[in-house]
Amino acid sequence: MKLPEKVNILLLGGGGREHALARSLAASPRCGRLHIAPGNAGTSACGTNVDIEATNFGAIKQFVLNHGVGLVVVGPEEPLTKGIVDFFESDPELKFVPVAGPDEAGARLEGSKDFAKGFMTRHSIPTAAYRTFTKEDVADGEAFLATLRPPYVLKADGLAAGKGVIIAPTLDEARAELREMLGGKFGAAGSRVVIEEYMHGIECSVFVATDGAGYRILPVAKDYKRVGEGDTGPNTGGMGAVSPVPFADDGFMRRVEERIVRPTVEGLAAEGIVYRGFIFIGLMNVGGEPRVIEYNVRMGDPETEVVFPRITSDAVELFEGIVCGTLDKYELTVTPQWATTVVCVSGGYPGDYRKGLPITGLGVSGRPETIVFHAGTRRAGEQTVTAGGRVLTVTSLAATMRQALDASYRAIAGIGFEGMAFRRDIGRDLE
Numbered sequence: 511m512k513l514p515e516k517v518n519i520l521l522l523g524g525g526g527r528e529h530a531l532a533r534s535l536a537a538s539p540r541c542g543r544l545h546i547a548p549g550n551a552g553t554s555a556c557g558t559n560v561d562i563e564a565t566n567f568g569a570i571k572q573f574v575l576n577h578g579v580g581l582v583v584v585g586p587e588e589p590l591t592k593g594i595v596d597f598f599e600s601d602p603e604l605k606f607v608p609v610a611g612p613d614e615a616g617a618r619l620e621g622s623k624d625f626a627k628g629f630m631t632r633h634s635i636p637t638a639a640y641r642t643f644t645k646e647d648v649a650d651g652e653a654f655l656a657t658l659r660p661p662y663v664l665k666a667d668g669l670a671a672g673k674g675v676i677i678a679p680t681l682d683e684a685r686a687e688l689r690e691m692l693g694g695k696f697g698a699a700g701s702r703v704v705i706e707e708y709m710h711g712i713e714c715s716v717f718v719a720t721d722g723a724g725y726r727i728l729p730v731a732k733d734y735k736r737v738g739e740g741d742t743g744p745n746t747g748g749m750g751a752v753s754p755v756p757f758a759d760d761g762f763m764r765r766v767e768e769r770i771v772r773p774t775v776e777g778l779a780a781e782g783i784v785y786r787g788f789i790f791i792g793l794m795n796v797g798g799e800p801r802v803i804e805y806n807v808r809m810g811d812p813e814t815e816v817v818f819p820r821i822t823s824d825a826v827e828l829f830e831g832i833v834c835g836t837l838d839k840y841e842l843t844v845t846p847q848w849a850t851t852v853v854c855v856s857g858g859y860p861g862d863y864r865k866g867l868p869i870t871g872l873g874v875s876g877r878p879e880t881i882v883f884h885a886g887t888r889r890a891g892e893q894t895v896t897a898g899g900r901v902l903t904v905t906s907l908a909a910t911m912r913q914a915l916d917a918s919y920r921a922i923a924g925i926g927f928e929g930m931a932f933r934r935d936i937g938r939d940l941e
């Protein structure tokens with residue numbers, strides 16, 4: 511199977527990740543009409559925004575049929591964990607329209623921490639030791655906590671808007687947290703809680719494209735999750751990212767491939783899961799040995815904003831390989847340049863923040879090495895205004911990480927909106 515020579519594409523999502531995917535798709539000679547649902551003010555420069563939410567399957571179906579869409583690319587996890595792939599495959603009118611992303615069974619790698627941990631155990635994939643508890647066995651959970659050394663890691667089993675992981679410094683706090691989580695703090699997502707061993711090390715993100723049998727490992731990246739400089743303050747969706755990652759050298763990446771990527775792809779197939787999409791592996795480098803923190807079933811954000819700009823081979827053909835089962839023929843090429851991205855966020859994020867604030871300076875940062883990706887933005891008349899916590903993410907490519915960072919920060923100096931905040935120390939821990 512192949513996609514049409516010119517394929518009309520519907521990309522679901524509306525963040526910085528989707529702007530980066532839209533830019534790479536639009537650059538391909540194979541890209542027909544590109545639609546982004548719902549998109550943001552930036553994606554409208556790459557294609558046509560469509561006012562449909564990424565989880566409104568009924569409206570997506572009508573759009574796909576009315577607009578001759580021949581490929582659906584899913585950005586965020588929610589449509590995947592809600593079964594958009596199964597929805598397409600079981601619909602007589604949609605079943606010939608390929609969707610890049612795993613089905614509901616595959617999406618459990620992200621949708622259920624307990625499933626993901628069980629999967630890793632079944633396939634001998636290195637990860638933190640763990641046990642799962644429900645409210646019937648709180649006492650066993652507390653006893654298990656007492657066998658671990660601090661700090662204590664507790665994870666709500668289901669999706670909890672990125673807030674379901676608690677690192678508790680003391681045993682008392684961990685016990686209290688366990689009771690609160692099983693008592694309904696995260697709703698149904700916390701009806702089961704995974705307690706696991708804390709891993710000491712430095713994190714990186716490995717992205718794998720797979721068609722269910724073959725795979726390609728995309729450029730490795732590191733993101734910065736805490737809102738404050740020096741990795742302080744609350745967790746966010748991500749405040750910046752760099753690619754490549756100095757400590758993820760050839761030897762490390764060989765171990766990642768042998769011990770983690772290959773057993774993951776083979777394990778999915780062995781369990782009867784046909785996985786056509788991205789696997790995002792959050793890794794801890796523990797003294798040179800990679801261990802899995804978590805899986806996600808989509809690309810990362812803001813990692814996509816440094817990974818995709820480094821990919822020089824055709825993006826539509828990458829997706830063709832994923833959905834048609836021909837990835838083994840896809841030649842992935844990557845620039846040796848460094849990519850960095852710095853996220854500009856609304857004042858107050860990740861807490862409460864204002865929306866609708868005009869953004870200035872977007873027209874003037876026209877340096878070739880810098881790309882201003884939009885995340886939470888929208889058009890309001892002639893203006894572009896803020897519409898989310900993460901507003902812009904400013905990516906640069908250069909021969910060194912420092913040059914790329916300097917270019918991103920220079921571009922940010924010319925951009926502004928009331929209350930804009932960003933971290934000035936992206937990449938500094940790697941220098």
Ligand code: AMP
Pocket residue numbers: 638663672675706707708709710713735792803804
């Ligand atoms: P997750 O939502 O699973 O990515 O967890 C959020 C963050 O918590 C991760 O990015 C890590 O920084 C941290 N974390 C999760 N699990 C562990 C662990 N077992 N050991 C150390 N840190 C962890």
Ligand code: GLY
Pocket residue numbers: 733747748806809810811812813
């Ligand atoms: N940057 C982390 C994520 O996309 O989950």
